[in-house]
Amino acid sequence: MSKPQVVVYGASGYTGKLIAEYLAKRGISFIAAGRSESRLKAELGKVPFVDRVEVQYAALEHTVEALTELFLGVKVVINVVGPFAQLGREVVQACLSAGAHYLDTTGEQDWVIDCKAEYGQTFADKKLVLAPATSWMWNAGLLAAEVALETSGIDSLDIVYAPNGNPSPASTKSFLRMCCQPQLKLELNKFQPWPQATAYEATVPGFHQHLLALPWSGGCEPVWYADDERVQNCSVLTAFTNRPMMELVVAKMKEFADLAPTLSAKEQEELTNAWGESICSTEPPREIEEINRVVISCWARGNTTVKHVVFFNTCGYLQTGVMAAELADRLLRNQHKRVGFTSAVHAVGHRELIAACAEEGMHCWEPA
Ligand SMILES: NC(=O)c1ccc[n+]([C@@H]2O[C@H](COP(=O)([O-])OP(=O)(O)OC[C@H]3O[C@@H](n4cnc5c(N)ncnc54)[C@H](OP(=O)(O)O)[C@@H]3O)[C@@H](O)[C@H]2O)c1
Structure with a gap:
């Protein structure tokens, strides 16, 4: 064999x-x-x-x-x-x-x-x-960014993910740990941190209500573009449509910011793992197209150029x-x-x- x-x-x-x-x-x-x-x-x-x-x-x-x-x-x-x-x-x-x-x-x-x-x-x-x-995170926003970059003159990317879905157990641990670590965006070709434990009201195409958005680690698009001469600025926000879940993560980030100075790196990881286990221990159902719809929006700018790429997709x-x-x-x-x-x-x-x-x-x- x-x-x-x-x-x-x-x-x-x-x-x-x-x-x-x-x-x-x-x-x-x-x-x-x-x-x-x-x-x-x-x-x-x-x-x-x-x-x-x-x-x-x-x-x-x-x-x-x-x-x-x-x-x-x-x-x-x-x-x-x-x-x-x-x-x-x-x-x-x-x-x-x-x-x-x-x-x-x-x-x-x-x-x-x-x-x-x-x-x-x-x-x-x-x-x-x-x-x-x-x-899906972090290639879906990159797909929109690369479509925008087909237009010459673009050098700045403002990306939003808006998923509707439930995370798996390991995803819950992963996103809790990553929301509590430094979260970076790219500004004039340098990594800069987002403010700690701070949420934003985001306007996302396809929604009349604002969605609550977080850097959600900062995403990887700033990392993919860190050494790419086409891109100077790149930021990523994530706005799950489940607002109570977003509010829970913001509360956990604030709690973490208070506790972190007293904890070692290992204890910090143990803390977010324990939070993850208490929030989610079972698999979510398989995604369904009719429910798990997602939006990716990328505003792309150059000096006198603008491109807005929006994908209405399903099932991250x-x-x-x-x-x-x-x-x-x-x-x-x-x-x-x-x-x-x-x-x-x-x-x-x-x-x-x-x-x-x-x-x-x-x-x-x-x-x-
Ligand atoms: N960025 C994205 O868009 C995206 C999408 C999907 C998944 N993910 C990431 O992918 C990871 C897995 O997600 P998932 O949905 O598959 O989670 P999951 O359903 O919880 O599965 C976790 C898997 O890891 C194994 N595992 C856990 N701890 C282990 C350990 N200490 N040693 C060896 N194996 C271990 C589990 O094995 P057992 O069956 O033996 O427990 C299981 O196979 C997560 O970090 C998640 O955030 C990211």
């Missing part, structure tokens, strides 16, 4: 199963890896299309050694075990040791900045892709599955456009990634 070329690490989780589904739909065999073989088998047994491909199962310790052994001979690793700032380093290091491309689904800005600084050059030297945040988690499968598919066929640290959008191409999501009915072919 030959070894599949793709590993989904954390395949038993909410997003891991969606990635498994979209890989299988494309006919891509994979190794479903995690910490419990029985849980992996039980969870993957529920996933559409998986019976059409060969799936091997691997339960292993979360150590560089065990992960390296699993990744040897594999071309693409998709890491879905978060929070990534807490659990990602072992997986990235194992990819480097085994010579595999690394993708993950993080939404944590600080993790993406660390990935670039710590591992970007080594991945580039080995001609491997290092694509953290191969996920399902899109994460498609984005990861699309990049994995292209990596298997050596059709990627970049190596080293990169966004999925820049590795696949923005029009190509829009097309992949549009083919699944989750994206419009053209902005509004």
